[in-house]
Amino acid sequence: MSNHNSDSPKHLKHYFANVDQQYETSKFAMWAFILTEVLTFAGLFVAYIVFRSWYPDMFVDAHKLLDVNKGLMNTIVLITSSLTMALAIWAIQKNNRKLSLLMLIATFVFAFCFLGIKFLEYSHKFEVGQLPGEYYSYMGPEVVHLNNPHIFFSIYFIMTGLHGLHVAIGMGLIAWLIYATYKGNLSSEYYTPMEMIGIFWHLVDLIWIYLFPLFYLIG
Amino acid sequence: MSEHHITPLRTYLIIAASLLFLSGVTVWVSYVDLGPLNIVVAMLVATVKASLVAFFFMHLLWDDKKNLTMFLMSLMFFGIFVTITLLDTEFRGDLDLNPEVKDPINKRAAFYDTLPLTDSHGHPVDEHSDDHHEDKDHH
Known part of the structure; x- marks a missing residue:
């Protein structure tokens, strides 16, 4: 610490030359993490592509068992939450802590709505047995069971499930941001955690942008 | 800042x-x-x-371009991942060395035949209601 003069900001770690270097380093590391996240989902997207090319008709039949309205509602909820997250960062950049706090709480509420709607979807599917793999038991009036719909639901549950897990983790992070902002730990001088969690939250939105048409809007 | x-x-x-x-x-x-x-x-x-x-x-538009590069690299790796996988899965059995490899799982999976059937409300239905045959399958 001796090589820092007394007026260096308290959030500046001693191993960085200045706050800009610290900020840029954090952001680059965050994007490295985003890369690993994209690759995590990439494996599942590849599974989707391979099985859809093997069973084009089954995907069309099975997707009709999903509720487009709930999917669209979740899309709207998630895009709005992305906006409020961006506005929370905008507000803290302008040093408007109160507005930032409000926007973070809104983001948290929207995230909760998303999981709520997802819960309704999942519970209905559990009830009627539209489940992955060998747990599939839905034989309804449609003839979907003639061509292996359990594969569609395996991919559906794993992809939306992992995405839902990200939403849940994001909620935890946003809750922590609400606490930190409320405590006054973040300001226009130092809002790195909010910027990074913002990037994470937008990634969650970005993945859903692809999941929505791929599952709910086939053919 | x-x-x-x-x-x-x-x-x-x-x-x-x-x-x-x-x-x-x-x-x-x-x-x-x-x-x-x-x-x-x-x-x-x-x-x-x-x-x-x-x-x-x-904020990628205003960021240092190294962040955009990192993001585009992830998409590039995804492209490689998809391409190489499809080179396998799309052309299986084309050489006719082993005809069974082509469309390996196109039939209805076996477990569908032993499933307890349910209707759209999740209630069990009996496909063979004529012979009063009760299917009590254990999984």
């Missing part, structure tokens, strides 16, 4: 409005039968939306 780019509020609102509009478009277009073009249009719209999110909400 003071020199960070601050995106104007108007930009955020326009981007969010565009995203919501494009979500509507993608739902609407899915009900129009374009044949194989449906998936192309859907993915095109999704990619436009994803770009808006990445460039404006994630």
Whole structure:
């Protein structure tokens, strides 16, 4: 610490030359993490592509068992939450802590709505047995069971499930941001955690942008 | 920290409005039968939306380009992943060395024949109600 003069900001770690270097380093590391996240989902997207090319008709039949309205509602909820997250960062950049706090709480509420709607979807599917793999038991009036719909639901549950897990983790992070902002730990001088969690939250939105048409809007 | 780019509020609102509009478009277009073009249009719209999110909400437009490079690299690796996998799965059995490899799992999976059947409300139904045969399968 001796090589820092007394007026260096308290959030500046001693191993960085200045706050800009610290900020840029954090952001680059965050994007490295985003890369690993994209690759995590990439494996599942590849599974989707391979099985859809093997069973084009089954995907069309099975997707009709999903509720487009709930999917669209979740899309709207998630895009709005992305906006409020961006506005929370905008507000803290302008040093408007109160507005930032409000926007973070809104983001948290929207995230909760998303999981709520997802819960309704999942519970209905559990009830009627539209489940992955060998747990599939839905034989309804449609003839979907003639061509292996359990594969569609395996991919559906794993992809939306992992995405839902990200939403849940994001909620935890946003809750922590609400606490930190409320405590006054973040300001226009130092809002790195909010910027990074913002990037994470937008990634969650970005993945859903692809999941929505791929599952709910086939053919 | 003071020199960070601050995106104007108007930009955020326009981007969010565009995203919501494009979500509507993608739902609407899915009900129009374009044949194989449906998936192309859907993915095109999704990619436009994803770009808006990445460039404006994630601030990539104003960031140092190394962050954009990192992101594009992840997409590039995804492209390699897809291509090499499809080179296998799309051409299985084409050499006729082992005909069984082609369309390996195109039939109805075996477990469907032993499933307890349920209707759209999750109530069990009996497919062979004539012979009063009770299927009590244990999994």
